[in-house]
Amino acid sequence: MFQVKPAVIALLLTLLACAPAPGIEIRGTNFANWFVLGEPAVFKAKEPLPEGAKLTAVLFDSGGRELLRQEVAAAGFNRDGWSWKAPAPGFYEVEFRMDGKPVAESYPVKIYLQDSADKRKFTLGGEKEFTVSRHPFVVAPAKTAAPADISPNFGASPHFGMYKMAIPLARLVGIHSIRIHALRWDQLEKEPGKINWTGVDDFMRLARENGFTDDRIIFNIFGTPRWASTRPEADWINIFVPEYAAVMPKNLDDWRNFIRQVMRRYPKVKCYELWNEPHLVGFTCFWVDSTEHFVELLKAGYETVKAEKPGSEVWLGGIGMRYLPFYDAFLKAGGGKYFDVLPLHGSWVSPEPFHELEKKYGLAPKPVVSSEWHAMLLKPMMAEYPAEKLLARNMVLDFLNQIRAGVTEVDLFCLLNLYRTERETLPFHRELRSNNTHVSGLFRQVPYIQPRYQALAWHVLTSLVKGRLKVGTGYLFDGNRQRAIRLDSEAGPMLLVWNTGDQPLPPAPELRGAIGPNSRDRKSTRLNSSHDQIS
Secondary structure (H helix, E strand, O other): OOOOOOOHOOOOOOOOOOOOOOOOOEEEEOOOEEEEOOOOEEEOOOOOOOOEEEEEEEEEEOOOEEEEEEEEEHHHHHHOEEEEEOOOOEEEEEEEEEEEEEEEEEEEEEEEOOOOOOOOOOOEEEEEEEEEEEEEEEEEEEOOOHHHHHHOEEEEOHHHHHHHHHHHHHHHHHHOOOEEEEHHHHHHHOOOOOOOOOOHHHHHHHHOOOOHHHHHHEEEOOOOOOOOOOOOOOOOOOOEEEHHHHHHHHHHHHHHHHHHHHHHHHHOOOOOOOOOOOOOOOOOOOOOOOOHHHHHHHHHHHHHHHHOOOOEEEOOOEEHHHHHHHHHHHHHHHHHHHOEEEEEEEEOOHHHHHHHHHHHOOOOOOOEEEEOOOOOOOOOOOOOOOOHHHHHHHHHHHHHHHHHOOOOOOOEEOOHHHHHHOOHHHHHHOOOOOOOHHHHEEEEOOOEEOHHHHHHHHHHHHHHHHOHHHHHHHHEOOOOOOOEEEEEOEEEEEEEEEEEOOOOOOHHHHHHHHOOOOOOOOOOOOOOOOOOOOO
């Protein structure tokens, strides 16, 4: 089955080997610790507690404030676990303590560093044990709508190697469509003519079971197999991919044939993003060949897709704001004829500079999607790691900023923290100058799948929007310390309000007047951020 293999992961600059330490393992009874208002949140231990032991459950709200303490005898906990019925939806954490000490789980982190002289060699740079004791969980306002009923503006971009976890999480949190990153040609067809469909078939089966029909799947296809590469000797890992996989195939017919076989096996898939993050030589690990060769590659792929299914969409391999020099050279070389949709990567992206280049070469502005949205990405070398609520507000405002700019679909990258890197491990990576990893998921992966605060923020926003979202007029209040913006969809008008500082403020008088006295039926969520590009 096609997955991210251990041997491949071991070649990355960073490898995390994570496993819970022996001891008491406590888990929420619902998948990903996701509960719905009206049902109890229940946690149980995997193994029975010792007789006579007393467990104390300490509950915290999203601000870290203690809400309650409950003592639970071992016999009762072994039989029923710990149960709590939330009076309101929200993000909570529970910590279990035995004899006054938190019941914690540990996991080791091993960081491997690439030899600068010989890129084929990796050495252990350091190893450290991390311990976590709190169990985050969500109490959602209501059950999540089916993908068909989620606004088409809300997509996700999970990694293929994590699809077994990512697809159920997408269904849980509220996603309309999935851009799967990626169908790697170099991993699916390791020998000429021998394509291993097992993993892709299983992915499609699971996606359909969770309500993601084939027309809601975007195939991201890239990676030249070694046997097809013009540089087969380049077998070292360049950040994330073997260098031989990031160049032109010797024979473009092999590339055409692979795309054709994919389309015939999954005929109801309509969107194909061809390659990933091409740039000028030296500026990306995914394409280390010339811009002219990339145009040839894209042309071959585009013509194959259109010949096979004329109504299909071809997306250019996604690029970010720093890729504008490449886009200029790419359009100058005639590449603008060979794709239908421009996908952007990163955060706080703006389509306008790309449209200016399209006008420069006599092209109509391309439709724009955000196929890899780094909504809340944290990297080890960042100067600071913003708090979870701050990241949530950044995420919401960034999303709205893109919709206002004309982006039609925003694919969140990603649903699950990558390579099991968690927030608490980032300083260790920074210490070892290991920057080729990140924290970006709505859910933790270690010690088990748990929600982050942003998962609830995303769920609430998707539940309030129906059909296409329109982002309208912005408003400033109280010396620009409070802002609001009007949103419209088939669900009706909505007003999103946020503060620009780090202190709570009462609603401005104008807002109280707009909301009116009948506030009981209002749906609301409170988010915080430092980016204010919306208003």
